[in-house]
Amino acid sequence: MDNLFFQDKNQIYNIIISKAAYEQMLLYCERANPYETGGILIGNYSLNQTTANILQITEPPKNSKHAKCNFHRSSCGLKKLLDTAWNQDQFYLGEWHYHPNASTNPSCTDISQMITLAHNSKLKCPEPILIIVGGHSNNWELFISVFSNKRYTILKQLK
Ligand SMILES: [Zn+2]
Structure with a gap:
């Protein structure tokens, strides 16, 4: 399997997930089932800013809360993680989490959390990605979206 490419129907947003990051994410999900799990997305943008490259998928930070229908990601150790990423020219790109044995539809909580994160000045990520x-x-099912101005755009897999 190669890297995964995603694009929205207006061809504004492009997201590439590295093969290694994708496989890592599914491994975390498989281990967590039947509980939710999640973490953050780290990577960079192309020079023309049109493509986000997801290069790292983190596991749940310490003190995160896992339930069968809820996951609350703690911010424990997040700053250190992002400082290390920064030194590799990589940045916070968004969030991922797992709906075990269920549909990928985002909950109202998922949506409101992403809008809050988009406005978080510390994260400096006005258009965060939600996987x-x-x-x-x-x-496996996959939902990929970009949040912008309190709305989200769904991306479809190209290959
Ligand atoms: Zn959710």
């Missing part, structure tokens, strides 16, 4: 993994190891 939701659904299903299970025999049938």
